[in-house]
Structures are given as C-alpha cells and as structure tokens.
Amino acid sequence: MQETVAPSQPQDDGKTLSFVRWTQGLINRLVAVSDMALILLAATLSLSRPVADIANSLSPLQHLVLVLLETAVFHQMMTRVSAYRVEHYTDPVTSVLHLVGGLLPAWGVSLILLVAFAPGALQQPGWLILSHALQLVLLLAGRQAQGWLIGLANRRRLLRRRVVIIGANEVAERLVMDLSDAGNGGYDILGIFQDASDGPAAAQIAGIPVLGDLDALNAFAQAETIDVVVLALPWSRAPDIFRLMESVNWIAADVVIPFENSEVAPGYTGITPMGRRTTLQVMNRPFKGSQGVLKVAEDYLIASLALLLLSPLMLLAAIAIRLEGPGPILFRQWRPGFGRKPFAIYKFRTMKVDPNDDATIGTTGRRDPRITRVGAVLRRLSIDELPQIFNVLKGEMSIVGPRPYVANMLVGNERFSDLVAQYAERHRIKPGLTGYAQAHGMRSYALRSAENARRSIEMDLHYMTHWSLWLDVKIMLRTLVTGLAGRNVF
Structure with a gap:
C-alpha cells in the first residue's frame, strides 16, 4: 500500500458519528439485566451473619441454584406481561404491579423447592424472609432510579x-x-x-x-x-x-x-x-442497540490487552525503523471510515519517504523498490498494522471489520468503488484492523483481479449480516495464522 499522505488532506470537523445508539430495545435489555443483578445482590446480602446460619441445611451450590431459579422465573413472568417496555418504567403504579407480579411466582417456586428438598432450611427462615424483602426493596429502588434516568433522557431528547x-x-x-x-x-x-x-x-x-x-x-x-x-x-x-x-x-x-x-x-x-x-x-442499521454495545466493549477490551502485550514488539519495530535511516517512524494516511467520514490511519513506515507520491491509487507490489529492508520484515509479519490499535482506542476502527482502503484504490484500471456496486455498504460499520475477507486470504495484494475484489466485498457483507462475538473470535484466531503464514502476506 502506498504510504504517504496525499497533499490535500480532509479537514476534521471535530464531530463524531455515534456507532452505539440508545434504542428502546437496548434500554429494555439493560433494565432486565439490572433486575437480575439486584435479585442476586439481595440473595448475597441475606446470607450475612448474624441474620442467617444455614450452613448445615443448604450448601453454597444449593443456595446458588435456588436463587438462579428464582431469577429465571421472575424474568419469565416479567417477559410474559411485557413489563420490559420503556413507557412502563416512568409509571410508578405499573412498575410496582409488574415487579410484585414477577416476584410472587418466583418466591412460590423457591418455597416449594425448599419444602420438597431442603425442609431443614426453613427452620430458621430469617435468611429467606430477608432475601425476599431485599429483593422487593432493591427492585423498587432500581425501578425508581431507572424511571428518573429515562425521564431525564426523554427531556434531553436522547431517545428520539x-x-x-x-x-x-x-x-x-x-x-x-x-x-x-x-x-x-x-x-x-x-x-x-x-x-x-x-x-x-x-x-x-x-x-x-x-x-x-x-x-x-x-x-x-x-x-x-x-x-x-x-x-x-x-x-x-x-x-x-x-x-x-x-x-x-x-x-x-x-x-x-x-x-x-x-x-x-x-x-x-x-x-x-x-x-x-x-x-x-x-x-437495517447494523449493530443496533445491544449488538453495538457488545462490539464496542469487545474493541476496547481486545485493543487494551493487545497494546499491553504488544508494546515491547512495537517498541522494537520503532527502534529498527529509526536505526535504518531518516524519516518518520509512523505513517499517517486519510481513509474513508464509518459513514465515509475520513480518519487518519496509523501504520509503521515500511517504505522510503517519497514526497511526490500522493498515495491514493492502490496497493504496493511485493518487489516494490521503495520498501525498506526493515519494512519488508514488518510487512511479512503484519507488524506494520499494529499502530492501528490506537485507531481502535480512538473509536475510529474496530478490531474486526472491513479493511479501510484508500479512496481511489484501483483494481486493474478501474476504481474499486466503481467496480463493485455494493462497495459503499462497507461504510455502514467501522473499518477493522482485520476482517472476514482478510482472514480468508483476501488481503490487499490479492485484490488485483475483479473476481477477487467482488469476492472480498461479498465476504465483508456476509460478516455484517452474520456478526456474532464468536465469529469475531474465529476471525482473530484465523488472522494470527494467516498473518504469519498466509500466501498473500508480504
């Protein structure tokens, strides 16, 4: 890939497009998770001495199973009556009715199980009474706080x-x-x-x-x-x-x-x-609601761990580039990203500095004389891409997603974006440090034919419509293998 910044650089307007959107579905899921966490918290607090001493009647595992069953029954009852809807959280009466209606069946199930399998635990029922009382109090307090936050968000038009x-x-x-x-x-x-x-x-x-x-x-x-x-x-x-x-x-x-x-x-x-x-x-908007939250959490977690683990390797690469000759250690180039918004991508410099190269038309060949000796090694091991971890931490890229190509990249004599009608759909999500296409061998050097170019876009769109955390894990693992041994790596 040609590595110099084009003379005319896009101007950053300072605005950031929101990748995560606060949908009602996302809020409903967060409230449901919060409810289950509060039930577990209440059960934990109820076991504190001197209120309870049930060591001889219920094992920790039995108590955990009991609480999980209560939580499952509560969640099922809340779901059946459509209690998890944004408009209900700001209505105190409706909230109380839903919570009590969900808790009573859950308490009934736990009582039946205790009578049937652990009647000794009821000889000192203080822990059970306290657990259920805490559940009700914590859930009511939680719903009050959630209703206040949603009301605030509505007043600030954040949910529109x-x-x-x-x-x-x-x-x-x-x-x-x-x-x-x-x-x-x-x-x-x-x-x-x-x-x-x-x-x-x-x-x-x-x-x-x-x-x-x-x-x-x-x-x-x-x-x-x-x-x-x-x-x-x-x-x-x-x-x-x-x-x-x-x-x-x-x-x-x-x-x-x-x-x-x-x-x-x-x-x-x-x-x-x-x-x-x-x-x-x-x-449909990709990564809507909770999917967007999971994707962003994955990006920041993996990028932070990668930066921690790979910092020594990145330092060695920077020293090697500096010792080989003059020029910057990093190369910075504008690429169209999420929503076509331009961003500056970072890479280790692997080529000689050429102020006359506008770096806007395509890929670099294996035998390109501008590639330095250190650069050839960095490219062969894909180390030159590691600075893009900072792009991920800045929110401009994802760990996994379609690769961000230069705006005027050529496939043969035709612009890549003109060759494939669905090319622009890649901009509906963040570009990635690696991607489904790249993990399957469709790196930039492979995109010399129209057939491969079309195939790479098909893979990108397949990723967008079939995304899961497990798919990202498989792509990352496959990248570790193809990044070191793939035939299109140089």
Missing part, C-alpha cells in the same frame, strides 16, 4: 430517532404531518433532501427545512448521526426508489419507504410503524 427524508414532495409533506399528529412518535426530523426528479422545491415543507440535494445529504450524513432515512417517493416511481436505495447504502441507518395509505397492518416481515403511517423497511 433522528430522521432525514429524501423527496421534497407531497409524500414527504403527508409523512411530516402524520408524525406531527402522532406527537412525533419519538422521531426528530432533521431535514428534507431533494431528489433530482422532484423539480423545484420550497425552502420548507410542513415546517421542516429543505437542506439541499443528494450531494448535500452526503456531506450532512458524514457530520450528523442519522437513525432513519425515509425514501418519500410514490411507489409508482420504483426505478427512482431503487436508485435512491443505492445512493444511501453507505449510511448506517434504517432505510424505509412509507406506504401511501395506512391500511397495511404491521406484523409482516419488514413492515414497521412510523407514527400513524406504516413503512417497508428495506435496510
């Missing part, structure tokens, strides 16, 4: 979904009015963007500003977090709808098309409500 509409027409106007009549339904409409087929548009539509055309949307989406993109075109203009779907396939957002009437009932696959209107959801 940020929407842009494409189409300055009657469809957009009706949608805005429907959302207004429904109290916006938790949506903030950021603006309306005009499609080329719309014709002249007013400065505002139903009080929402028209912010420009699709070029303006491209700039807007790189600076602002968007949760929903609405393609507000009549269904009779299907070719234009498909064209717009390709135009926005790089934005990390749900993409929906509103039906022209509200007679289509939600419940079918892809049919989602939006205020008083139903929509067809044609794209």
